Amino acid sequence: MGMKIINYLPLALFLVMGMSSGLAEEREKSTVEKIVDVQHDLFNGPREGLRSNHTKGVVLSGEFYPAESARQITTAVHLQQNASPIVVRFSNATGFPDIADNDPKGLAKGMAMRIDLGDEGYTDMVLSSVPRFPVATPEAFLEMLTAVRDSASSDAEIKPIQHFLADHPKAKHFVEYPKPFPVSFAKLSYHGINAFKFTNAEGESVYGRYIVMPLGGMKTLEKAEAEKQDENYLMNEIHERLAQQPVEFRLSVQIAEPGDEVNDATVIWSDDRQIVELGTIVINAPIADAAAYEKATMFNPLALPEGIEPSADPILLARPGAYAVSFQHRLD
Template sequence: MSISSNMLKHAFLMSSLVFFPLSSAVAGDDTDKPVVEQLVDTLTTIAGPHPGIRKNHAKGVVVLGEFTPSSEASSVSMAQHLQSASTPVTIRFSNTTGIPDIADTNPSSFPKGIAIRFQLADDSYTDIVSISVNRFPAATPEDFLGLINAVATSGPDAATPKPITQFLASHPAAKTFVEPPKPAPVSFATQPFYGVNAFKFTNKDGEVKYGRYQIIPLNGPEYLTDEQRAAAGNNYLFEELPKRLQQGKVELTLALQIAEKGDDLTDPTVVWPETRQTVRLGTITIDSIDPNDEQFAKQNMFNPLALTDGIEASEDPILLARPSAYAISYGRRLSGQ
């Protein structure tokens, strides 16, 4: 599989963004590197050297299927894939961290990730990138850098209180993110995922809504018991999914939680109330593992700002920074770093 011109265009456009307003995040830090590049550097430090590997969500599997929109979807947005026809999708499930052999049961492999590429009729694409937690630990790239820097400097030799303890004490959103239990899903196919960033949706009549994605297993979430988790193998999720697909297709619901007036559209640490309207956008049907799994994963970068007419980014600073960091990691991966 060759690297698409569309992918290279997005990579170079996004990497150019690093020279815009994201300045150094640490007081007294004399580095000239933009925050997004520091993010990639610190994630690399935490994971250790793994040349040619993603700096986060390194361990993953790519699957193939299609998306069929619901009858409600076109009322939300005029986006191509939300109209009547089905759209091919390529999906990557993954573990957190840049460690390519991290155990699926390891708490550090949470949150799990999902990236969805919709292959549009005009040979372009649009992507969704989501995680298995309905919030993010930081509202800005600078705060996220502060969090992972604290993790990186809190090794066994760090003085007490360790930097991560001090950071969490002064950043309640990050503390709320890391403290809840991290249940192990029975399968990637039984794990709900959430888009922590808001997007603007416009339908053919010009009506505008803001919303956040939700990707929910058709039959609801399923998790291992503590005993099952203790007995599970290091690669149990990656072994289970091919077996499940041999037995039949996997279905996920793509939904959109709609913001109401006063809901924060730019802070991914804020969870919107469960009482907000949720619109079912359609069904994702997964039917097979991509036979070019590893090649696709290495040569492609999912980009949450690869958007199509009818969907626009919000002003969420985390959302706007993500593709730049991804592009830096992507460029290093291609060069074998």
């Protein structure tokens, strides 16, 4: 099977950033550029060589082993027969590089994965421990982040973020959604908040969202127990765990049914939707030079092999653009 990797990032940048033919200085900043700017305001950035969000993380290596059932829904090359090398990055939320692993502001946790497809090709996944996003559009996300920033210096009895949450009940639901403290990055589930279109060899297509579940089951800490942990307990624990044995997850996809909303990251589908197993993620060891890898690597959820396409979810289309802006700051 010939391999064809389609990078949808240029299309996303065009659609979301609204790039004009003029120089950057001659145009108004795009929404994703403003999002990154506000993140820098919130987290005292930018910081040379570091991400603007999910800054504190750990980078590991391993292999992905596809399941036979994956071929029912897609021809994607990494979901056929052969194992593929992978790099996985677990992370805390926020742009603070020294945030404690048990700080509630560091929830939700992130998981990014790069699957090596050979011939310099790759595909990425960017996942969250919370299976939904607070808002449905980049513009609303910018409004939310701005409200958070402005609330810090507001003397008003009702802060801007309180007004925002009152006007955006789905964002309020996200804030209230359970975000448990994990025992380990290896004992937490991770979710794709955006849908993708999967097409099989017969030309049949379905929309689905990724689910990553630990093979040994989830295990979390009560708040009081989490508060007793070292500020780097997750970063240290995963190294100690890998010194003893590999970490394994099952990668699956939840399939949308007709009528399910596939272009809105705030919507969680019903639990009774079909789950198709895609394969097994096996993480073996930390990578040798994690700092250099992190600085040089931008995970791009729109770098896709033939057989997988993006949905029209505006949050999905905006994510690589925002990551690209952050990546440029990282290299400046």
